[in-house]
Amino acid sequence: MLSLREVSVRYDGVCAISGVSLDLPDGEILAVLGPSGSGKSTLLRAVAGLEPAEGSIAWDDRSLAGVPTHRRGFALMFQDGQLFAHLSVAANVAYPLRLRRIGRQERARRVAELLELVGLGGYDARLPGTLSGGERQRVALARALAVEPRLLLLDEPLSALDAGLRERLVHDLRRILRAAGTTALLVTHDQDEAFTVADRLAVVREGRLVQEGPVAEVWRSPADPDTALFLGYARVLRDGPAATVARAAGVSVHGDVVVAVRRSALVLDETGPLSGEVLEARLTPDQLRLVVDVEGVGEVDAVGGAGSHPAVGERVRLRAEQARLSLLH
Amino acid sequence: MERRHLPLTRGSSRNRGSSRNRGSSHNRGSSLSRPLGLLALAAIPVAVLGIFFLLPVIGMVGRGFRPEGRWDVPGVLAVLGRSQVQSALWFTVWSATVATAVTVLLGLPAAYVLHRLALPLRRLVRAALLVPFVLPTIVVGIAFRVLLTGPLSWLSIDGTPVAIIAGLVFFNVAVVVRAVGAAWESLDARPAEAAAALGAAPWTVFRTVTLPALRPAIVGAASVVFLFCATSFGIVLTLGGLRYRSVETEIYLLTTNLLDLQGAAALSLLQLVVVVLLLAVGARLRAVPPSGQRVPVRPHRPGVGDVPQLLLTALVLGFVALPVGALVVGSLRVEGRWSLANYRALTSTGSHQALLEPATTALDLSLRIAVDATLLALTLGLLVALSVTRRTHSRAERRLRGTLDALFMLPLGVSAVTLGFGFLVTLDRPPLDLRDSPWLVPIAQALVALPLVVRTLVPALAGIDDRQRQAAASLGAGPLRSAVVVEVPVLWRPLLAAAGFAFAASLGEFGATSFLARDENATLPVVIYRLIGHPGPMNYGMALAASCVLAATTAVVMLVVERLRVPSLGVL
């Protein structure tokens, strides 16, 4: 189990991350989510031993202070540029096995197994320079898994890939990691990626840890408005409008209320408690997306089921789904 | 799972390793116009090289092949069978190889320490490392001998090949440090970090990840150093005590003393063959698939693991500083006492009027000629680099480019004697009666500096992503404008680095310059040589003082260049 206590990293007097504490149990995947420049990569590098850090980083209650990178047993994966350009794919994957002096036959077996696992069977003799971005990342993953590391550290592994490829690979990544039972720390700025791959979620902003916990929990109850927005909630409503929507969803509220709503929180419903005027309507392959000016609330997003076609300016009624909004404290 | 089988060829993997080979397929035009365009760009440098290098060399070698107006090829080849020639060839090859190996071994840790560790004064040290380049070999020879027969006589290597190799290493370690260091500075750190995380200890990371990535830079530097060592003349003579003969000293002897042009021609051919072989081998070894984007890395503070490299670097620096120190000490002593008299005497013409003009005049002249030569070398080198790094598609073009690249390395491999005499012999008739031209010395110096300039600019230009040019073009910029916008920002720093090298090389150039001296106006190295050759109480001390002034000037110029320079993408 990885334990971080009050970890801070300083660059030239500026604090890149400060006071981060979290735990990562074995076999789980933690996603560290945050906008660019929030210090999440620095946190990862500190755990890997590539940056000098204050505070305590421990594995299974044994401190890692003073342990150099190559002795920690944590494998690293970057978004690009980490394969050894002068070695073939098979040689790249076999590299950590050679370091551990594993015999040639055993090496060949492991390499074939890993390449199959990541879907690149038969690519043994190719050179990294001839592979596409996605293929390179898969080779890097195979290489990282070759030695069954205690912890796999992934630094925005899918950021350099295009959207379609990313979607495909993100599922593969989760499947492979679960199948191997690897503990992993994934750093990303893409919340979809975080949701798909990870078990636990840590949100980092401006060097500080804002929230941490199982994905579903964090997702359901963001710690503050900025986090909520970052996690994909479309808007954050306060006071009156917040209370209106909350009551419409059947949640009783008292006093000052802050409510974060997803885009699909308000649904077109002729029997719904809210009413408003349609400002925008856009049809997407999955659903109808609307922006509605709701009485007592203001401008909010809403969705309509397939089959409903309100026009701009039309008055409609909406209901609020409790599962898709969140009360913030 | 979808698998992409992309039919890529080795050639296109140069462009960033991206599988999408969207090369500049737009401006294809006719298949002839591109090679022609290439030639047009390279026309001026090729013309200069042709007139001022190829013509003289061919003229001299031709005289050897036609001793009395008749072709005598067998006679020339028979020279190669002489036992002295064979032993000279053997000595040249093994001494150059050993010297290159030692230089690379010592230069690597120094390159690491001076380019990757954040140490104070490292710019100063890097600038000071170039001083050996500038010192006239005769002065270095004297400094070495003074050391080896004095304070270091317990080593008893005076007059042995070890002394020769030490001298060669002294001159050339700076080339390795700067070339490999520049490449190291811009090396992507991520493969190394990934390897460390996979369990590779620091030495294993260096051996399996860093060294292969540095191979192009190391090979480039090693080939330049080998050429310098194989054509070294002054060091072999002064430190070997005439007991060791290399191809270069044999050429000198045959041409200037025995006037055996046949023999000299045979040996010049031999030298050219060695050079061409070396360039071919070097080109082959350099062809490693490129790594990804270049991410400039900040130098980090030295740690405990860096101690061996620091020690080795201190050793190298000490080794380089000793002869220079001997020079400085020698220049400050007058009749056993410390004094600045030698320096003051530089404004005079020496004891017994050893000189025709004071040494300070010579320094002034040297600086101006060096400026001319540097500007020439930069212009020509830029044209060559531009033409050599155009994106090409046909094999013929690629061969042409490769030939051009190799052609401009040739001046490094040819004896100064052949070139110098060649000038006199071929440039004496109209329309090429250029013997009296004041441009002769700057051009000769520029030709010697040209390979260094080209080797610096080519990697920088080759590293520019073609997509940037295409982006500029798609935004409406014509070829010239997009060149300015895209290439100049990348180029001006390597240009400065190349300028510094060219300036240092031409300040210290002695071989060709001494052959081309036209009048009383001599450059400083020639003056130093004359001072040493005239007996008189002050002359020896003045020669040492003038050498120190030369060294200091170079160091200052290099420091200025260093200030303006940031981690470059160059190989020098």
Added chain:
Amino acid sequence: MRLRALATIGTTVLLATTGCAVTAKNDAGVSTGSTTGGGSTTGGGSTTGATTAPKIKDVVLVTHDSWNLPKKLVAQWEQQTGYHLVVRASGDAGRLTNKLVLTKGAPDGDVSFGVDNTFATRALKAGVFATYTPATVPAGVGQYDVAGDDGSHLTPIDHSDVCVNVDTTWFAAHKLPAPQTLDDLVKPAYKGLFVTPGASTSSPGMAFLLATIAKYGDAWPDYWKKLMANGAEITDGWDQAYEVEFTQGGGNGKRPIVLSYDSDPAFTVKDGTTTTQALLDTCFTEVEYAGVLAGAKNVPGAEAFVDWLLSPQVQAKLPKSMYVFPVVAGTPLPADWATYAKEPTQPLTVSPAQIDANREKWLQQWSDVTSR
């Protein structure tokens, strides 16, 4: 960043303009030579033609590195004659000769000084020089003429002797008698004390080799083997031998026996006596010649120059400027020279024709004996 860019551009422009300035100056200085030289090819024909054809101002002298006459003297001559002397000096006598042979027909200048007796035959055989004998040849000059040429192409200007020199103070301090002859140098008592420049790279070194050939005939390789076995040091140039290795040189040398010139004792005078001595039994004479180059552009000027070199003013200045003895008998020598620089009465000699015929063979043999 902008400031730096501006500074760089400014510096470059400044350097470029100052740099080019000197080439402009060079252009001005030399172009007069080349334009006038190229302009009148008929100007320099014969001595009678000088009165009718326009006079070329520049006289170009091709010589070696040791050329050194006082500027005032040259200026005097220029004023008197109206000529302007352009000096092209590089290398030593050997390189000079070879340069002349290579550029025969289209010579680099008008007159040459510095071809010596060891290279004279090569130059004469190649036809480098035009015929010219000064109208009045002073007494004593004739004995230095090249055998066979008898002064018709080459005019002797100075002579010196290459001899073994010893540091008398060192021998006195070590209570050792100084060597006197070539035979002494191979004696065990003088092991490791001798240094000489090499014959293949230095003309005094060559002269020493010739001295041993003159003395020992065909057995000279044996002598050299013994010399090397006795710890003799070979350097590539005279300067290395004298300045670095010799105990009386500029550095702190360790060898008290050096090969140098008979005039050197005049330069090591301390407290009224000289600390070195030339061994007069080991000397080889070198004579330097001047001659008009065949195909010269300015023949009258060249001839006037040769005449001037034999004039009393120049001959008197030769010792102090170029460390050589004048050929004109009766020329006054500087005080130090008269006292300390002794000339040998019977120097060793080898004929120039023999030198030319055997040079290559001798040098190869010498190299084999002295290299490892």
